[in-house]
Amino acid sequence: MNHPSKMHNNLFTTIILILFLFSKPSAAFGGGAITGGWKRIHNMTDPTVVKIGKFAIHEHNKRDHASLKFRKVVKGESQVVAGMNYNLTIRAAERGADKCYVALVWDKPWKKFRRLVSFKGPV
Ligand SMILES: *[C@@H]1O[C@H](CO)[C@@H](O)[C@H](O)[C@H]1NC(C)=O
Numbered sequence: 480m481n482h483p484s485k486m487h488n489n490l491f492t493t494i495i496l497i498l499f500l501f502s503k504p505s506a507a508f509g510g511g512a513i514t515g516g517w518k519r520i521h522n523m524t525d526p527t528v529v530k531i532g533k534f535a536i537h538e539h540n541k542r543d544h545a546s547l548k549f550r551k552v553v554k555g556e557s558q559v560v561a562g563m564n565y566n567l568t569i570r571a572a573e574r575g576a577d578k579c580y581v582a583l584v585w586d587k588p589w590k591k592f593r594r595l596v597s598f599k600g601p602v
């Protein structure tokens with residue numbers, strides 16, 4: 480016995496489910512089905528932002544046997560994924576010369592998980 484409004488509700492739920500299953504999470508390099516949009520970071524001296532920036536430089540140095548010295552985060556944006564994605568433009572120095580680099584970091588603080596997804600530059 481189906482009441483018309485209940486049938487309507489079921490159809491609605493099915494459509495939402497189909498839309499959800501077929502929608503691609505945008506730039507979900509961090510994995511996780513539910514992703515938000517990129518949000519501009521306004522405070523470049525926020526301790527978490529600085530920590531993520533330093534982590535990116537440290538990881539890049541380790542991977543590429545480079546010796547960049549972190550100066551500061553110049554700009555950035557973050558995206559909610561399973562955790563948070565950070566896209567930071569970082570100023571760093573190599574043999575005294577300051578240059579900018581763009582780093583993507585995936586952070587899941589409650590799991591103590593942090594990964595340098597990509598590192599590009601100088602830009
Ligand atoms: C940015 O964050 C730092 C550290 O939390 C704080 O001291 C400072 O006041 C903040 N600056 C702005 C403009 O909100």
Ligand SMILES: *[C@@H]1O[C@H](CO)[C@@H](O)[C@H](O)[C@H]1NC(C)=O
Pocket residue numbers: 506517566567568581
């Ligand atoms: C990260 O930021 C840089 C600089 O603003 C931009 O060129 C790049 O497209 C951004 N990357 C992503 C994945 O949004």
